[in-house]
Amino acid sequence: MRVASWNINGVKARIEALVDWLGRAQPDVACLQEIKSVDEGFPAAPIEALGYNVATVGQKGFNGVAILAKRPFEVTERALPGDPDDAQARYIEAVVPGEDGRAVRIGNLYLPNGNPIGTDKFAYKLAWMARLAAHARGLLALEEPVVLAGDYNVIPEPRDAKRPEAWVGDALFQPESRGAFAALAHLGYTDALRAVTDAAGLYTFWDYQAGAFQKDDGIRIDHLMLSPQAADRLVSVRIDRAVRAGDKPSDHVPIIAELA
């Protein structure tokens, strides 16, 4: 089963690129973030025409997540548990059947950016990460294959940035952010990319500004975190870097894992 995550930065601005990429990459499951659309505005028709089932948790203008899967699936969460007052559309979870009937639980998350540090936005990010850890811990008790996929807005380590020194004052690289991400690994989740390579220079995001992509001035902030039962089935991981060089690209590119 191929599982992908892609912060698409506006699904309506990207629908052509999305259809093109789905046709080439052929993921069984695609988790999208920053769809920037309400549910009714999501352009489902061209995606369904490719054979995908679609579920969205949208909001007007900002945020928003979607799960696309070739097989019909059951949505199990439409928000991250732990704060009923949190109105931001940043989480959707589903159980997706595999070809052999073995299901994989997919949590699709758009973690708060948190900038600037020292504001309520950074506090919201850390509170959101605490809720994520609590939910992730609960999922482990199910002893199922679980993939927590998404834009984590966390640079885990210096080797995950071309210029780590440029990010020291940024919410994405704060010790608290990195520590909360590392805590997921300590719970028992595996960073899929790091399970297959120790290489530096593997990025999923390049800013639109100042020719960042041309300079390869990127960061790795889109991650696939695997429960032990999912990690046992991990075959390969790749970052679809070429998408960033395409027409009207998102500032993020897809990351795709193959599970046996």
Next chain:
DNA sequence: ATGGTTGGTAGCCAA
């Protein structure tokens, strides 16, 4: 150190 770019919405915000 600053400014650079994009999407969605509305007369700027978030990234």
